[in-house]
Each structure stands twice: as C-alpha cells, then as structure tokens.
Amino acid sequence: MFHTNPADTIGAVTAACDALTPEEDRLARDIMSRVTDTWSMWVIHVLGEHSPMRFSRIAEQVEGVSQKMLTKTLRQLERDGLVTRRIFMEVPPRVEYALTPTGRELMLKFLPLWLWIVEQLPVFVAARRTYEARLAAE
Secondary structure (H helix, E strand, O other): OOOOOHHHHHHHHHHHHHOOOHHHHHHHHHHHHHHOOOOHHHHHHHHHHHOOEEHHHHHHHOOOOOHHHHHHHHHHHHHOOOEEEEEEOOOOOEEEEEEOHHHHHHHHHHHHHHHHHHHOHHHHHHHHHHHHHHHHHO
16 A cells, blocks of 8 residues: 555555445544544553553553543543453452554554654754744744
8 A cells, every 4th residue: 555656645545535435434534533633642652562551550651631531532442442441350440451453553553653753853843943933023
C-alpha cells in the first residue's frame, strides 16, 4: 500500500475507500476518529511501553487526562479490540490493561508519524515564530 509517489498512495487509499460499503465506511471513520482523538494514541503508547498496567499507573503516565476521560478512552479501545481488560479477583480486586496484537500493530503504524513530527520540530518552531511575529506586527 505504500508507494514512493504520494499521488499513487492517495489513489490506493481512495480505491480502498471506494470499495467499502456505507456501513464499513462509517466504521472506518469511527475507528479513525477514535484512534486520533486526544488521548487514545497516548494511552496506546503508554501501554505499548509498559503493558500490562493498572488504571492508576496509566493515569500517572498520561499527564492531564481526567479519570472520567481515561475510563472512557480505555472502554472505547477495549470495544474496538485494541486493549484488553483483565480482572483479578483479589482483595481488593485488581484490573490490568494491555494492548492486543491489533493495538500493538496500530502503535507501530503511528511510530513513523511520531518520528516525522520529532524530525520536523525545528520547522514547526520556526513556523510558529513567523506566525506570532506576523500577528504582533498587525
């Protein structure tokens, strides 16, 4: 699916999308929205480095996420087959989360994007400085 020519890549993606039924298209868009939301990829990244993890340890690693949002994110990732939830019947009960093979594969697919962003940081910094200077001059 990866081509050297961006137009070929876009064409391949367009062809794949055109082959979807309306129901499949809705599901694909739903999954894309989910995995690109504010917290999902961060949670997947944390679980990819430290799996399995308890809820409180995930919350410590995903800085700024509320308990409610982390619960919602983990439930959605579990529903989509990206994360497993395992309950240990102890006193007190213990729950651990881990990536599924599909979740691990997704993490590996996003790593090149992360690396590209890191490589481009000087470009982003320069662009923001230029933008802010232009705003200040207006």
